[in-house]
Amino acid sequence: MAAEHTTNGLDHEAINHAGPSLHKTDTNITISPELWEKLYLTPKVPTQSDANKRFANPTPMGFVGFVISTFTFATILMGWGGAAGLSGVAGIFFFTGPVLLILATIFEWVMGNFFPMMVCSLFSVFWLSFGLLQLPTLGLAAAYSTTGNAAEGAASKEYNAAIALYLIVWGFALFTFFIFTLKTNVIFAGIFLFVTLGAWVLSGAYFAVARADYTMALKLQKTGGALLFIVAALGWYMTFVIMAFEMRLPVKLPVGDLSHFWPSTDVTLSEAEKQA
Secondary structure (H helix, E strand, C coil): CHHHHHHCCCCHHHHHHCHHHCCCCCCCCCCCHHHHHHHHCCCCCCCCCCHHHHCCCCHHHHHHHHHHHHHHHHHHHCCHHHCCCCHHHCHHHHHHHHHHHHHHHHHHHHHCCHHHHHHHHHHHHHHHHHHHCCCHHHCCHHHHCCCCCHHHHHCCHHHHHHHHHHHHHHHHHHHHHHHHHCCCEHHHHHHHHHHHHHHHHHHHHHHHHHCCCHHHHHHHHHHHHHHHHHHHHHHHHHHHHHHHHHCCCCCCCCCCECHHHCCCCCCCHHHHHHHC
16 A cells, blocks of 8 residues: 555655755746737736637637738739639638638637637628629629619619628728727737728729719729738738747747837726726
């Protein structure tokens, strides 16, 4: 029985007689609020779980889906290489973008990262909803034609005005998110600033089509595509920054930290309320 007792690791008596050579040490690796916001794009709060120690960072996964879809969307809007129409790349609206963004949304929720969760869910439903317009098999535009002709309906005033209003609403939603990105960094804020402007410019393009002003519509479409290209470029930069840190690449790229302009978020809600 004695042999069985001593073979089960080191007993308390042995540790006590071992002197200072044996001791228990608690090592906790903490992440500063600035680094937390750079990696997870959300303020660090005391209620944050230790999920970051157990799970991989899902933020760049959502960014990859967003960036690939946005780059493709932007270049087609600008007509690069003579490209026109989005039905040929419908996959970006239903798979590349939404699948990665929805997965990121779920994992951000598990991690307790509120703002990235909201961002990923917002863009996932945008790609899905806007992608429906690019599927000719659904014949959505046909409902706007008295003859049931989809091409005629797609050129109608009512159809284009409806999409324009939809994009205006999206612009206001994106602008709301932009306000909150001002607590993170310049790159992330720039993404939302330019995507907001892009949504409103593309709304103007649809209003121009509704007025049958196709020259202006084309100009606005290309301008909107250029704004979204900037969005995609900033998104790719942010993705690289996060992945470089996670892969321990010896580079330190700036993102323009904005958190130091705000009161510390690494406090409880009751303390934050007292500071307000």
